[in-house]
Amino acid sequence: MPTSVRPTAGKAPKDTRGGRREPLSLERVLVTALDIVDTEGVDALTMRGLARELGCTAMALYRYAESRDALLDCLVESVMSTMVCTPTTDDWAAELRCVAHNFRELAIAHPRMVPLLVTRPLATPLGLRPPGTLRPLEMLLGLLTSAGFSPADALHVYRAFFGLLYGHVLTELQEVVADPEESDALLRLGLHRLPPREFPHVRELANELATYDGVAELDKGLDMLLTGLQRQLRHGD
Structure with a gap:
C-alpha cells in the first residue's frame, strides 16, 4: 500500500545535484501525480504523461x-492518509470537529482532488477499497462506540458526518463570483440576471451569498449535527 504523501508537497526534482536521476519510488510517483492533478486536473493524469514528468518509461x-x-x-489513499489522526481526547464531538476542519x-x-476524494471510493465495494480510504471509517467507529453510541448508530453518525463534509466542501468550492471587483452583491455574483419573480429568495440573500465564510459555515453545520447527536446520546434514543 502507498506510503503517506504530504498534500502540500511539490513536484519531485528529476535530477540530483550530482547529475544522476533520482531513483523512482512510490512516493515520488504519487507526489508527481498529485502535482499534475493540482495543476491541470484529474483528466490530465495519464500514465504516459506521468512517466514523461518523471523521466521514465510508462512501463x-x-x-x-x-x-x-x-x-x-x-x-x-495517500491523500486521505494525511487527514486521519489518532484521537487525542475523549471528547468525541471535539474530535469530529478536528476531522471536519482537517x-x-x-x-x-x-x-481538483475533491471529486476523487468524494466519489472514487464509491466505485469499489467496501471490502475491496484501499485500506487507507477505510481508516477514517474505522477510526470514527471506534471513537463513537467508545463514547457510548451503539455500533449501528455510530455508522449512522459516520454517514451523516461525511455527508455534511462532502456537501460543504462541494458548496464552498463552487462559490464563484462573476465580478470580484464589484461591490454590489447582486452584481458581484451575477444575480441581477435572475428574474426577481422566479428567484426572490436567492436574490434576497445576495449579501450573505457574497460573503461566504467557509470555516463559519462548516461550524454552523457541525453545531446542528453535534447538538442533535449529543441529545440523542444523553437520552439513549
Whole structure:
C-alpha cells in the first residue's frame, strides 16, 4: 500500500545535484501525480504523461500501479492518509470537529482532488477499497462506540458526518463570483440576471451569498449535527 504523501508537497526534482536521476519510488510517483492533478486536473493524469514528468518509461510505472485506475486509488489513499489522526481526547464531538476542519483544509489545498476524494471510493465495494480510504471509517467507529453510541448508530453518525463534509466542501468550492471587483452583491455574483419573480429568495440573500465564510459555515453545520447527536446520546434514543 502507498506510503503517506504530504498534500502540500511539490513536484519531485528529476535530477540530483550530482547529475544522476533520482531513483523512482512510490512516493515520488504519487507526489508527481498529485502535482499534475493540482495543476491541470484529474483528466490530465495519464500514465504516459506521468512517466514523461518523471523521466521514465510508462512501463516502469506499472511496478507501482497496474493501471490508471489503480494509480487513482493509490493517490486517493495517500491523500486521505494525511487527514486521519489518532484521537487525542475523549471528547468525541471535539474530535469530529478536528476531522471536519482537517478535511476542509485538505479540500481547499487540493480542490481538483475533491471529486476523487468524494466519489472514487464509491466505485469499489467496501471490502475491496484501499485500506487507507477505510481508516477514517474505522477510526470514527471506534471513537463513537467508545463514547457510548451503539455500533449501528455510530455508522449512522459516520454517514451523516461525511455527508455534511462532502456537501460543504462541494458548496464552498463552487462559490464563484462573476465580478470580484464589484461591490454590489447582486452584481458581484451575477444575480441581477435572475428574474426577481422566479428567484426572490436567492436574490434576497445576495449579501450573505457574497460573503461566504467557509470555516463559519462548516461550524454552523457541525453545531446542528453535534447538538442533535449529543441529545440523542444523553437520552439513549
